[in-house]
Amino acid sequence: AQRVTQPEKLLSVFKGAPVELKCNYSYSGSPELFWYVQYSRQRLQLLLRHISRESIKGFTADLNKGETSFHLKKPFAQEEDSAMYYCAPLWLDGNNRLAFGKGNQVVVIP
Amino acid sequence: NAGVTQTPKFQVLKTGQSMTLQCAQDMNHEYMSWYRQDPGMGLRLIHYSVGAGITDQGEVPNGYNVSRSTTEDFPLRLLSAAPSQTSVYFCASSQDSFNQPQHFGDGTRLSIL
Numbered sequence: 001a002q003r004v005t006q007p008e009k010l011l012s013v014f015k016g017a018p019v020e021l022k023c024n025y026s027y028s029g030s031p032e033l034f035w036y037v038q039y040s041r042q043r044l045q046l047l048l049r050h051i052s053r054e055s056i057k058g059f060t061a062d063l064n065k066g067e068t069s070f071h072l073k074k075p076f077a078q079e080e081d082s083a084m085y086y087c088a089p090l091w092l093d094g095n096n097r098l099a100f101g102k103g104n105q106v107v108v109i110p
Numbered sequence: 111n112a113g114v115t116q117t118p119k120f121q122v123l124k125t126g127q128s129m130t131l132q133c134a135q136d137m138n139h140e141y142m143s144w145y146r147q148d149p150g151m152g153l154r155l156i157h158y159s160v161g162a163g164i165t166d167q168g169e170v171p172n173g174y175n176v177s178r179s180t181t182e183d184f185p186l187r188l189l190s191a192a193p194s195q196t197s198v199y200f201c202a203s204s205q206d207s208f209n210q211p212q213h214f215g216d217g218t219r220l221s222i223l
Contacts, residue, residue, distance in 0.1 A: 009150070032209055044153075044200065046211040086152060090208050097168065098208040100145070102152035 002027050002091050006101035013077045014109045021072040021104045023087030032090040033070040035061055036100070039083045047072075047085070057081070077108045112136055116201050116215035123191045123222050131186040131218050133201030139213070141204040142184040143168070144176065146197040147217070153200065159184055191222045 003026045013019045025031060033050040048056040050063045050070060061072045070087060087101040117132045135142065143158040145168075155168030159178040173195060175187040184203075188195060199218045204210040 006152075036212070043216060044202075044212075044214040096208055097155060097158070098143075098212065099155070099169075100153035102150060 002089075002093070002099065004087055004089050004099050004101040006085075006087050006104050008104055009102070010105045010107070012107045012109060015079055016076050019074050019077045019081065019106060019108075021085050021087070021106070023070045023072065023101060025068050025070065025087075025089050027068070027089065027091060029092055030065065031092060033061070033063055034088040034090070034098075035059070035070075035072050036086045036088055037083050038086070039080075044086070077106075079108045079110055082106055082108045114201055114203055114213050114215035116199075116218050118218060119216065120219050121221070123188075123220065125191060125193060125222060127191050129188055129191065131188075131199055131201075131220070133184045133186065133215060134182050135184075135201075135203040135213070136182065137203060137205075137213065138181060139203035140181070140206045141208065141210070142178065143202045143208075143212070144174070144184070144186045145200045145202065146170065146195075147200060148197050156186065156199075188220075193222045196220060196222045 005024045035047040037047040038044040059074045063070050085104045090098050114135045140161045144156040145153040147153050154170045156174050157176040159165045162178050162181050165176050201215045202212040204212050
């Protein structure tokens, strides 16, 4: 069955420390992969997608097909990174639906 | 552009009541979706539409109806509200596929007593 897992509900890091949000998926094919973010009092919005291979707000995400993972990383966390982060695979199985993980709450401690 | 507009922002219903959550977008997007967000569950897809006149079920469609008579509007109807439908509901739109960035509304916080 198709599944996306974000194992850590809450991640607290100190400002300046590295942050890594884990995302694993189970899927027989190769999904498109996205990270969405929701800052306090703002709308949920796209952070980055794996096909773009770009860094957004210092965040990068590498697709590891062997480990079926798409972890989100930032070397130096900032206070403005405090937010809810969702890993979202797009299952390319005919239905082409976007699934969302349960989310990671990130709190950056000053 | 207002983007995606959801109304109301808050609503309290009694069990058994019906209501419609409104969603409108002014970006001429073909795809529109409804999600519910519950603690510890993330976002789950309720219904979606790939264009006017076309709708399909998502992951958790039971108890909800949708229609897409225009490109702009995608209302979500609760037929007979149940406490299990207490949630935050998000509407989203994208240009022509789920592969495009999803634009979300502010959400509707719904409580069923």
